[in-house]
Amino acid sequence: MVKDTGYYDILGIQPDATPTEIKKAYRRKAMETHPDKHPDDPDAQRKFQDVGEAYQVLSDESLRKRYDEFGKDEAVPQQGFEDANEYFTAIFGGDGFKDWIGEFSLLKELTEATEQTDGENGTDGAATTDETGITKHDGENKLDGSKKITKEQRQKLRDLEEKRREDMMKQVDELATKLNEKINQYILAVNGNHLDEFTRKLDQEIEDLKLESFGLELLYLIARVYKTKANNFIISKKTFGFSKVFTGTRDNARSVKSAYNLLSTGLEAQKSIEELSKVNPEELDQYERVKFESMMAGKALGVMWAMSKFELERKLKEVCNKILNDKSATKKERLAKAKAMLFIADKFSRAKRSPEEAEEARVFEELILGAQEKQNKKHRVL
Structure with a gap:
C-alpha cells in the first residue's frame, strides 16, 4: 500500500509497475504533453514538467521507495528537480547506450566546431563588395561571397x-x-x-x-x-x-x-x-x-x-x-x-518494435531533435 499515487496517476500506471513499464509510460506521456505539440496551451509547460518530475522520482529506486512510504514531500531529489526539457533530451537521447557505445562524439564535436565559426565573418580580412557585386577577401575574389575560416x-x-x-x-x-x-x-x-x-x-x-x-x-x-x-x-x-x-x-x-x-x-x-x-x-x-x-x-x-x-x-x-x-x-x-x-x-x-512503438519512436526522435536544437541555440546565446 503506497501513501500517495499521484505520480503513478500522472504517468497512467499502477504502483506495482516495473522499471520498463515506468519508462514506457514516461515516453508516452512526455510525447502527449510536450509543449511543442501544444503551442496554444498556456499550461503545457507545467503539465510537461509534472510528467518529468513523476518520472524522475519513480525511475530512481531510492526516491520511489521514499515516495511510496512517505509521499511527495520526502521524495525530492537532493539537487532538486531537473528542467523537464533538458531531462527529456538526456533520458531518451541515447544515454542508455553509453556502456555499449560511449558518447555520440562526432555530433558533439561537430556542434563545437560549428560554434567556433558561427557568428563570425569567417574571413582573414575585411570583406568588401565592388561595383560588380563581387565580394573580395584580402584581394581574393569569391563570386559566391562564401565565407573563409581564419587561421x-x-x-x-x-x-x-x-x-x-x-x-x-x-x-x-x-x-x-x-x-x-x-x-x-x-x-x-x-x-x-x-x-x-x-x-x-x-x-x-x-x-x-x-x-x-x-x-x-x-x-x-x-x-x-x-x-x-x-x-x-x-x-x-x-x-x-x-x-x-x-x-x-x-x-x-x-x-x-x-x-x-x-x-x-x-x-x-x-x-x-x-x-x-x-x-x-x-x-x-x-x-x-x-x-x-x-x-x-x-x-x-x-x-x-x-x-x-x-x-x-x-x-x-x-x-x-x-x-x-x-x-x-x-x-x-x-x-x-x-x-x-x-x-x-x-x-x-x-x-523488434511493435507498430505502435515504431510510430512512437519516429515522433519521439523528432521531438528529441527539436529539443537538441533549442539547447544548442541557448548555449550559443549564453
Missing part, C-alpha cells in the same frame, strides 16, 4: 580533431573494459549452467535500449559489428591467420562503402533541404506546415544518424580488436570471448 579557427578545428581522437581512444579503453565484464558474465553463466539468468537480464536490457532514440538502429549496428569481428577472428584461428588477408580487405571495402553512403546521404539531404528552404512555412496552412516541419526534421535526423553510424562503427571495431587481439589472454580464452560476442549479437539483432 585561428583552422587551428581550433585541428585541436578539436586531436581532442576527438584522444577522446575516442579513451572511450575504446573504457568500452572494452565494460564489454569484457559482460563477456565474463556470459562465460561464467555458461560454465555454471545458469545461462537463463544471464539471458533474462540481457533481454530486459534490450527492452529498455530499444526505447532509446535510434535504439533499434543502434542495437542492429552493434550486432553487425560484433558478429563480423567475432566471425572473422574465429575463422582466422581455424585457418591459422590466412583468412585475415581476405577479411581485412572485406572490412576495408565496407568502410569505404560506409564513407560513400555517408557522403551520399549528406549530399541528398543537402539537396532536399535546399529545395525545402525555398518554402515559406508562414504561407502554409496548419496541416501543410506540420508536414513540412516533419520532413525537415526527418532529413536532419537522417544526416545525424549517418554521421553517428560511421563514427560508431569505427569505435566498436576498435573495441572488438582490443578484446580479441589481447595477447595476455590465451587463444582458447579469446575464442570464448568471440563466441560471447556472437551470442550478444544474435540477441541484439532479434530486437
